[in-house]
Amino acid sequence: MSKKTARPACTVKPRTPRIIPPGMTDERMRLLRLLATKWVNGTVLHYWFFNGPAPQLQAVRDAFTEWKALKIGLEFVEVQNSSEAEVRIGFDQADGSWSYIGRDILGIAATQPTMNFGWDLTDAYGHTTALHEIGHTLGMPHEHQSPFAGIVWDEQKVYDYFTGEPNNWSREQTFSNVLSKIDPSEVEGSNWDPNSVMEYWFPAGLIVQPAQYHDGLEPAGGLSAADKEWVLRFYPALKAAIPSLKPFVSVPLSLVPGGQANFNIVPGETRKYELGTFGTADTVLVLFEEVDGQLRQLAANDDSGTDRNAKIQVKLFKDRKYVARVRLYWAGASGHTGIMLW
Missing domain, CATH: 3.40.390.10 (Collagenase (Catalytic Domain))
Structure with missing residues (x-):
């Protein structure tokens, strides 16, 4: 043309x-x-x-x-x-x-x-x-x-x-x-x-x-x-292997703005769980479930611009596969935050 x-x-x-x-x-x-x-x-x-x-x-x-x-x-x-x-x-x-x-x-x-x-x-x-x-x-x-x-x-x-x-x-x-x-x-x-x-x-x-x-x-x-x-x-290419997130084990995160951490979750029992970040930070937290070999978004929470932390409350099923992804906007003066499943 x-x-x-x-x-x-x-x-x-x-x-x-x-x-x-x-x-x-x-x-x-x-x-x-x-x-x-x-x-x-x-x-x-x-x-x-x-x-x-x-x-x-x-x-x-x-x-x-x-x-x-x-x-x-x-x-x-x-x-x-x-x-x-x-x-x-x-x-x-x-x-x-x-x-x-x-x-x-x-x-x-x-x-x-x-x-x-x-x-x-x-x-x-x-x-x-x-x-x-x-x-x-x-x-x-x-x-x-x-x-x-x-x-x-x-x-x-x-x-x-x-x-x-x-x-x-x-x-x-x-x-x-x-x-x-x-x-x-x-x-x-x-x-x-x-x-x-x-x-x-x-x-x-x-x-x-x-x-x-x-x-x-x-x-x-x-x-x-x-x-x-x-x-x-x-959206850089993801690493093939990502760590597992176990219940009641907090994992510290040290991310640059825009950085992201990813975790596999395979529950040992079927029950209601809470997944959340902690520390002075703005994050978006998303939980995916593997369905027929594909990840589908199950729940999400964005705490950016607030004084609270991102938290998801959801029922997870024993031995099913889930993936948690947390992306950082801002992490305050310390630059540190964390994530835990309980």
Whole structure:
């Protein structure tokens, strides 16, 4: 598709606002916002399709495969029932292409899509679109909205372009998806990647600065080197063997912000258990159960921004296999926390 041809663009659904208590340090607030949308590494994301043409479904499957081929710690599994899926994918051609961001999808009703594709995915631009929307589900924002991009817009031309064909957005949608900047606390690093899969294509005249993009910005398409680095930083390949967590044995954790610890649990008896962290820390704690060889989320708790610790109360069954994963946002002055099953 040439630079003279207008291209449809992705929209992002409104973020779930995170309430930050007053008096929080800047560093703690930054970490909470940075990691709020990220999954615990090792999560199995189950995806399900609403009705769609077979070539479009296969294009999305191929995009999931391409992300996974980077050897990230997340898994993607297609399921046949919407009630089993965290990621529910529609093909409403009248609704454009969009996705919710990261863990925000868990707050969407099981009858509703969390992602939609509104145009053909079988050409090069469509393939990049599929990768882009999955990137949102992994927790990636739009690249051009980075506060470090340094883009100066001709705002009226931006409004004129996106409120016209083929997007037909409102001014509010245009501002939200193009002109508004992400809070610096929600972005890691300070570089802008104009070739990111999360970057839009822009025609000539919309960007005033940097001057090299005044004649238009057309990313190469597909995953850039920086995209691959980003996803492997948050979701590195998991170690094959992880330690076991035994009842009434506390395990100290010394994690860097964004770091994670993983534990196998095989109960010796069927009963109600409590699983929790302790110490001055903000964590997200997730418990998975192995079902037919796959891990399915059983329970979760996020204590970030509060004065309490993450805790899960759940009935576990003798000799079944469970996995606990705890990801750290912030660990106070000491940098130490712990976990225990009892």
